[in-house]
Amino acid sequence: MRVAVIGATGMIGSRLVAALSDNGQNVVAASPSSGVNSFTGEGLERALAGAEVLIDVTNTSAFGDHNAFGFFRQSGTNLISAAIANGVSHYIALSVVGTDRLVESDYFRAKMVQENLIRASGLPFTIVRSTQFFEFCSGIVNMAAEGNSFRLSSAMVRPIAAGDTVSALTEVALGTPLNRTVEVAGPEDFRLDDLARILLAASEDTRGVLTDRTARYFDVGLAERTLLPGHEAIVGKIRFEDWLYQTMSH
C-alpha cells in the first residue's frame, strides 16, 4: 500500500515513516526538505500520486503563536484538495486530545479547523487525537517558567510516549477509515504540577513548582479533566518513569 506521510521529518513523522516502512508499506516521506509544502501546495501532486493513504502529521513551528491558524487552515485545505484529486481513500490526521475544550487558544482553534475541514471534506477519514507526548512535557514545563520557578495547574494529564502514538497511527493506517475521531493516551494519570516536579528532579533542576489552579495552559484555564481522554481511548504501553529512566541514561 502506498502511504504519503506529510510532515515526515518531524518527531512523529520520522518514526511513522520508519514504522510503516518496517511493516512493508510503500511510504512517501514528504516534507519541505523533500520539496513538498502543504502550506504553499508545492510538490503535493507528486507526493500523492498513487497514494491510497495520506497521513497529516505536520506542525507549525509557530506553536502557540498567531500563525498556527493560518497554517492549519491553508495546509488542510491544500492537502484535502490534493487528496480528492488523487483519489486518496483514507485521510488520517494527528490532532490533540481535548482540542474542542481548548479553542480559546489560537493553536487549538487551528487544530479544530484542521479537524473540521477533514470532517466536511467527504473523504473517508480517521482523526487520531493524542495526549501530550512524553518528549514534549519539558516544553510544557518551560512555558510555565516565571523567574526562578514554574507556575502550573494541578489539572490531570495522561501523557504518552511518541512511539506509542506512532503505533496507534500505524494501526489506523493499516485499517479501514473509521470516519470518526479516536483517542490515544498513555497508561497513567499525573497532575501537571507533579509531572513538572518529576521532570525537574530528574534533571537535577532545583527550581520550585508553584501549584496554581488558575495557571493557564496555552492561554487556556484548565478544569480538572480538560486534558484527559474519554473512556474508549487506546492505551499506550510505555510508562512515563520507564521512558524517563531510559532517556536519562542515554
Ligand SMILES: NC(=O)c1ccc[n+]([C@@H]2O[C@H](COP(=O)([O-])OP(=O)(O)OC[C@H]3O[C@@H](n4cnc5c(N)ncnc54)[C@H](OP(=O)(O)O)[C@@H]3O)[C@@H](O)[C@H]2O)c1
Ligand atoms: N506535541 C505534542 O505533545 C502533541 C500531542 C498530540 C498531538 N500533536 C500533534 O502532532 C502533530 C505532529 O507533531 P510533531 O511534534 O511531530 O511536529 P514536529 O516535530 O514539529 O514536525 C512537524 C513536521 O511538519 C513539517 N512541516 C512544517 N511545515 C510544513 C509544510 N508547510 N509542509 C509540509 N510539512 C511541513 C516539518 O518539516 P520540517 O522538518 O522541514 O520543519 C516536520 O516534518 C502536530 O499536528 C501536533 O498538533 C502533538
